[in-house]
Amino acid sequence: MTAAMSGSNTAPPVLSVNGLTKAFGSRRAVDDVSFEISPGETYGLLGPNGAGKTTTISMIAGLLKPDSGHIRLCGFEDGPTRREARAHLGLVPQDLAIYPDLTARENLVLFGRLQGIPRRRLRERADEVLDVIGLSDRSGDLTKEYSGGMKRRLNIGIGLLHQPDLLILDEPTVGVDPQSRNAILESVEALSREGLALLYTTHYMEEAERLCDRIGIVDQGSMVAEGTVDELLRITGEADAVSLSGSGSVLEATRALGKANGVVAASGDGTTISLTVADAPTHLASLLATAAREGMAVTDVDVSRPDLEDVFLHLTGRALRD
Amino acid sequence: MNVVAAIATTALRRYFRDRSNYFFVFLFPLLLILVLGLQFGGIPNMGTVGLIGTGTGARELSEELEQRDLTVQHFDDADEARDLVSRGRIDVAIELPSRWAEGERDLSGTVRITPSSFAKGQAATAAIRQAVASLADRELALGSLVSDGVDRKTAEHAFDRLDSVGPRLSVTKAGDRMENEFQNLGQFDLGAAQQLALFVFLSALTGAIPLIQSRELRVTQRELTTPISTLQLIVGEGLGRIAIALVQGLYIVAGTALLFGVSWGDPIATAATVTMFCGASAGAGLVIGALMDNVNAAAGTSVGVGLVTAALGGSMMPIEFFPSGLLVISRVTPHHWAYRAFATIQRDGGGIGDVLGPLGVLAAMIFVLIPLASVLLRRAVARP
Numbered sequence: 228m229t230a231a232m233s234g235s236n237t238a239p240p241v242l243s244v245n246g247l248t249k250a251f252g253s254r255r256a257v258d259d260v261s262f263e264i265s266p267g268e269t270y271g272l273l274g275p276n277g278a279g280k281t282t283t284i285s286m287i288a289g290l291l292k293p294d295s296g297h298i299r300l301c302g303f304e305d306g307p308t309r310r311e312a313r314a315h316l317g318l319v320p321q322d323l324a325i326y327p328d329l330t331a332r333e334n335l336v337l338f339g340r341l342q343g344i345p346r347r348r349l350r351e352r353a354d355e356v357l358d359v360i361g362l363s364d365r366s367g368d369l370t371k372e373y374s375g376g377m378k379r380r381l382n383i384g385i386g387l388l389h390q391p392d393l394l395i396l397d398e399p400t401v402g403v404d405p406q407s408r409n410a411i412l413e414s415v416e417a418l419s420r421e422g423l424a425l426l427y428t429t430h431y432m433e434e435a436e437r438l439c440d441r442i443g444i445v446d447q448g449s450m451v452a453e454g455t456v457d458e459l460l461r462i463t464g465e466a467d468a469v470s471l472s473g474s475g476s477v478l479e480a481t482r483a484l485g486k487a488n489g490v491v492a493a494s495g496d497g498t499t500i501s502l503t504v505a506d507a508p509t510h511l512a513s514l515l516a517t518a519a520r521e522g523m524a525v526t527d528v529d530v531s532r533p534d535l536e537d538v539f540l541h542l543t544g545r546a547l548r549d
Numbered sequence: 550m551n552v553v554a555a556i557a558t559t560a561l562r563r564y565f566r567d568r569s570n571y572f573f574v575f576l577f578p579l580l581l582i583l584v585l586g587l588q589f590g591g592i593p594n595m596g597t598v599g600l601i602g603t604g605t606g607a608r609e610l611s612e613e614l615e616q617r618d619l620t621v622q623h624f625d626d627a628d629e630a631r632d633l634v635s636r637g638r639i640d641v642a643i644e645l646p647s648r649w650a651e652g653e654r655d656l657s658g659t660v661r662i663t664p665s666s667f668a669k670g671q672a673a674t675a676a677i678r679q680a681v682a683s684l685a686d687r688e689l690a691l692g693s694l695v696s697d698g699v700d701r702k703t704a705e706h707a708f709d710r711l712d713s714v715g716p717r718l719s720v721t722k723a724g725d726r727m728e729n730e731f732q733n734l735g736q737f738d739l740g741a742a743q744q745l746a747l748f749v750f751l752s753a754l755t756g757a758i759p760l761i762q763s764r765e766l767r768v769t770q771r772e773l774t775t776p777i778s779t780l781q782l783i784v785g786e787g788l789g790r791i792a793i794a795l796v797q798g799l800y801i802v803a804g805t806a807l808l809f810g811v812s813w814g815d816p817i818a819t820a821a822t823v824t825m826f827c828g829a830s831a832g833a834g835l836v837i838g839a840l841m842d843n844v845n846a847a848a849g850t851s852v853g854v855g856l857v858t859a860a861l862g863g864s865m866m867p868i869e870f871f872p873s874g875l876l877v878i879s880r881v882t883p884h885h886w887a888y889r890a891f892a893t894i895q896r897d898g899g900g901i902g903d904v905l906g907p908l909g910v911l912a913a914m915i916f917v918l919i920p921l922a923s924v925l926l927r928r929a930v931a932r933p
């Protein structure tokens with residue numbers, strides 16, 4: 228590997244995308260997109276349908292040639308145009324990409340051979356992957372007989388087969404039932420725990436929030452914001468709404484909480500206190516302690532935070548899901 | 550190489566997993582052979598000639614024709630005979646100048662030959678010309694003997710004895726290549742080679758369909774994100790298709806040889822020709838498969854292209870009968886070169902060394918079509 232060290236003390240990113248642009252005719256499907264993914268990191272691309280997520284991924288995987296921009300993949304400067312670079316990449320495409328008239332094992336073996344895995348090793352590795360995706364007992368059945376969830380799992384398994392350094396998952400939960408969806412999310416979490424770097428695209432903000440260390444929000448080809456969930460939530464400038472209900476010295480507690488750390492505004496009637504808090508998760512414990520000290524017995528706490536949906540609305544003036 | 554093999558074996562595995570394809574590989578060629586057998590009959594038959602007139606001259610020609618393995622039917626009405634030709638019931642109609650037909654020793658006038666547009670009609674025409682020329686030669690010779698004062702009866706007798714004394718000197722006129730062309734060929738031999746090219750090419754063109762389907766299934770796109778090149782993918786898919794075409798082609802060769810005694814000639818030269826032709830055919834199929842995105846459109850195109858190229862390439866009418874302009878166009882088809890190679894092997898007893906020219910052209914076609922398909926496939930995967 229010709230790993231190019233960028234920083235001196237940090238590990239080089241597994242993927243670094245710079246100024247990526249791709250137009251179809253006059254339409255810019257991807258417009259000057261830049262981001263980096265560190266080893267072990269789960270990076271999310273969150274955006275509505277047509278935002279340019281799949282086009283971005285197709286360029287990273289070498290399927291589409293960018294009009295301009297630069298992709299450094301696992302240390303390879305010229306990105307996916309180098310075959311060796313693609314060996315470090317696992318792709319789980321948005322559409323199922325499996326042969327329906329082959330068995331799960333045959334599909335795995337085909338892609339394993341394309342990845343250059345030696346025959347003997349491939350047999351073991353196929354078993355391992357079948358185990359991970361829970362298809363061991365159905366591995367000899369043609370995949371056209373599989374349920375949608377099973378096909379999705381195989382689709383993911385093929386991407387994992389050659390133990391890539393970066394796994395790209397393009398909307399892996401679209402069109403699956405809630406149960407399979409949860410199974411998929413759990414296996415993605417497991418992969419992340421094992422230290423695999425992930426690029427995860429979705430238009431479901433709950434998935435991005437749940438899975439991703441950092442998220443890039445994309446809309447109409449452009450990246451409109453990027454950061455951790457907390458960083459993104461701060462963009463709106465909207466604080467969290469916390470309401471405390473209970474009995475005892477509610478009015479005293481209201482007064483004390485109004486002066487507490489992180490509280491922007493406080494108001495209360497006899498039984499409920501409504502607070503506007505800059506960062507509720509950080510301050511919630513001390514707020515509850517303050518209320519107790521003032522003699523209020525809190526029976527109910529409700530925190531409502533602005534979510535990525537609000538962030539997207541704030542940034543684009545449109546809803547994430549149409 | 551492992552990569553190419555993986556793709557090729559997957560193509561084959563998927564092909565044979567569809568049971569209906571067994572029909573196309575094993576049964577259909579056999580049916581084709583049977584149809585060919587019925588068409589030409591088990592006995593060698595150059596074709597059926599409708600001869601107008603029943604006089605002495607007509608009878609003499611009739612004998613000449615039968616010696617050349619043609620079947621002769623006699624007609625009184627020229628229109629009736631020509632009608633049967635146009636309906637494909639007989640292969641050629643011959644109308645002699647009326648005085649000749651009646652047996653007068655007068656060769657002036659025109660022999661009207663109306664062949665069917667099928668290969669057999671064309672081939673029979675060559676034999677008829679030979680027969681007519683042979684009769685005319687005899688008549689000229691007799692005429693000159695008679696004018697030298699020899700009694701006609703004596704002269705004819707001398708000629709007939711000449712025949713039975715044998716060995717007979719066969720005179721073929723230089724310049725009329727056609728007469729020689731089909732001489733060493735059972736008619737069934739020509740038809741089998743033509744049908745092989747037509748069928749194998751048509752079948753290989755439909756190889757476009759699985760290529761399109763793999764793209765629709767998004768498997769092709771995914772394969773291209775692995776560390777393989779587009780060329781490797783195309784060569785792998787191509788080898789799978791060539792293997793299928795080869796089985797069909799060699800099956801037709803073996804079947805026609807065993808069942809109908811077709812003499813294909815040198816086995817190595819024949820196998821090499823079939824192989825190169827399969828390669829070029831599979832290449833053409835890959836180009837269509839990379840160019841088109843719709844399976845139905847590709848199927849229609851394959852059949853259309855398959856039939857037109859077969860016609861242009863001599864699979865329907867021997868290229869020897871082509872006007873020169875058409876012959877030039879014919880050269881773009883792989884059929885043309887396979888036809889020429891088979892002609893050399895079957896008619897002239899040629900070996901591999903004698904067909905290197907046509908095989909080289911077929912190889913060149915492969916080397917153009919495969920990279921072309923590769924470039925087109927790259928474009929195809931960039932389409933939405």
Ligand SMILES: Nc1ncnc2c1ncn2[C@@H]1O[C@H](COP(=O)(O)OP(=O)(O)O)[C@@H](O)[C@H]1O
Pocket residue numbers: 251256274275276277278279280281282283931932933
């Ligand atoms: N191959 C293509 N040719 C033309 N337009 C395309 C192609 N691929 C995508 N597009 C267009 O580019 C835009 C971005 O598409 P895509 O990347 O698929 O978005 P997403 O994956 O975020 O839903 C869309 O408007 C889509 O119609």
Ligand SMILES: [Mg+2]
Pocket residue numbers: 277280281282321397398
């Ligand atoms: Mg998409």
